[in-house]
Amino acid sequence: MKAAVLLFPGLNREGDAMRALEQASGHKPTLVWHAEHELPAGTDLVLVPGGFSYGDYLRCGAIAGRANIMDAVRAHAARGGLVVGICNGFQILCESGLLPGVLMRNRDLRFICKMQHLKVERADTPFTTAYQKGQIIKVAIAHGEGNYEADEETIRRLEGDGRVAFRYCDAQGQVGGAANPNGSTNDIAGIYSENLNVLGLMPHPENLIDPLVGGTDGRGLFDSVARFSAAA
């Protein structure tokens, strides 16, 4: 799998993302600076990592979402190429128009940094074949703006078309109520684009790939994309 990891000033999770991709695929990803106009030839997957691009000025992801490289990412996505945005990367994908909706301030106004259970809504997309449908995974969350909002019509479409990727839940898989850390609409932690080739999620699977640091539930996502790219 040829993966490109985007780098904007202020991101800080690119190292974790690159380690996770290399562990899953055996290939070192290429780091691509935001001012570039093109992705490396033959790129299978673009990963937009987390952090605080441009200091979260204006709105989270707003400035990065309009960078030069995002035109190339949009073209890659339009060709059916895989794109995944994690945390600030999810916010950047929403601001760039690759995913609908917006990530608003957490309901309780606090930056939340903790372990969180998620429910895998479907296991038949390029990002989730290494999971089971309905599987409960435990990964980390670390964000101040993870409260997913969109207009009613968009939410209806996301739900109706099976485009919710992950939902916040508790250890037993109970979705909603106290298990929702940030007030996100319908407990949404991640969503897909219409063609299921673009995924955005707030949690950090790239931090849960090694038993030494608390678990390996995040591996499935990277194993899935590596498997998908190998088969393509």
Next chain:
Amino acid sequence: MKARVTVTLKTGVLDPQGKAIEGALRSLGVEGIASVRQGKVFDIEIDAADPAHAEAMLKAASEKLLANLVVENYRVEIL
């Protein structure tokens, strides 16, 4: 020429920051506050001399970057 772009949250969009400020004002004893919504103000200096052109340019700027039309409205004023 000077201009001001005001960006506000659309009606119905939850504004936890506005809510927190509203609560703080109440606890400070400021009376008669029904609700608070927080927005942003951009004071912009522009080279153009033609107000109509400036307004069109700032509308484009608002839609491209300053406002996220999913949850925000904007208003352009030429001062």
